[in-house]
Amino acid sequence: MTHALSASSLCKRYRSTWALRDCDLALPAGRVIALVGPNGAGKTTLLRLTVGLLSPTSGSIEVFDSSPTANTPQALARIGFLAQEHPLYRSFTVADLLHFGASLNIRFDRRLAEKRLDSLGIPLDRKAGALSGGQQSQVALALALAKRPDLLVLDEPLASLDPVARREFLQTLMGAVAQDGITVLFSSHVVHELERVCDYLVVLNHGRIALDGDIDAVLARHRILTGPRSEMDDPRLGAVLEATHSDRHTSLLVRDGAAIDGWQEQQAGLEDVVLAYLRGSATIEKREVAAS
Template identity: 70%
Template sequence: MTADGFALRTDGLGKRYRKGWALRDCTLDLPAGGVIALVGPNGAGKTTLLRLAVGLLAPSTGTVRVLGHDVTASTPHTLSRIGFLAQDHPLYQRFTVAEMLRFGRSCNLRFDQGLAERRLAALGIGLDRRTGTLSGGQQAQVALALALAKRPDLLVLDEPVASLDPLARHEFLQVLMGAVAEDGVTVLFSSHVVHELERVCDHLVVLNRGRVTLAGDIDTLLTEHRRLVGPRTDTGPGRDGAVVETVHSDRHTTLLVRDGGIPAAPGWQAEPVALEDLVLAYLRRPGGVSAA
């Protein structure tokens, strides 16, 4: 736990490449503890944000603090508290699992080899296996075991289940949730598998076109948003709150609104919003504009 209670804080964070901005005006306060999902389409800036968070990229503008420290000025001790797993689960294909563990121990100050061995034994992955002979799901589990053996306070995962089949994805997330429960690690991971997020995540960040369009506690966001269905209209019911999306049919208008639970106007029916529908509505907004 950090002194201020935040795992990641950014202020005006941006990264510009030769062709343009990959991330811009990113200001976030992400709490320590639990699981934070980072969602957005390809090219939204997810990988850029994660690489800035772990110190693999330097920002063009703004600041990024992880576990209370400026990442750009972090010491080896501070960086040892951060684990990172890339989408391709990088492993030396000719190494045995045991050799990968020895390599991990040589590179990390707080590496717990016993923890990694116990996790892999529970999954039936032998230490004498060459990583190149393992299935995609097994390779992902070895990479996760290595990341968790670092005993990080913050574990950053970039699309960790993107290439896995449904069973392997379920097993990977199950192990990850067990680690959160047992060790209290904060997890920040990017994903486009939106329908699984509500089951495993506490906090949500939606990125689109390099900008944050929505961020907050998932339960709070679902409570604040509703779908309103009423007679066809071009103006909508008179009410406070922000309209996120409007859909018209021949006879009805459907609004997705962020209004904090204001009573529905006469003639309009209020319905709860599923997390996937909420995320998609924000991704469809023109120019990635937030309704907050």
């Protein structure tokens, strides 16, 4: 299998604070990969290491078997990066931005960018600062895609967008994935949006990898079981990631458990699984709730 990104014992420290600790990853090429975690989990640090804006404190990271810090035109051409704030030169027209992008990137496809922007009704003679937030995000995405990258890295690209702009952004992105087969590494807090467009999951918490894998395979391993109030001492339950108790019933989110007579079983959703790992996958969390 070809890996778009490989990391081994990857660590990054800022003075006395560790942003990443002992991260091992092997992300497959040609996938849309969701990177999920709370604020301060290390997501932006991992993305900046991926695109070569930072260097590891220890360990290693490679993008398509090359160091992202190589800083050669050939290496940089393989990676596209879109930061959360969609940075654009506000006094530049859209046409100026396309000319600027073409002058800096050896694989830049200006015609592709113009075609995408024309389909969205974004005029080339309009200054970037005069565009709406959604239009600015689309221009930034068009610039990133025009690099013809093998890996496109997106850092919270939906954070400042309204629902309509968010949907248009995702439609443009998925159209590019379908057409060009690029790999996308996508950081976001909006889990239900990620479930619609991503097929691979990485959960990052406290600077460490809590979970990673194909989303369908991850969900297949996790279930929600509901039954009589229980102390969870049945080994058939597998790994209990989270438990919620009422006066009479217990609801469990389990990994790799077997079916138990008398317990109702349902498929765990992606948000259920992600939140369980973010709240503490190494321990069982018990929350007392009012009886229904």
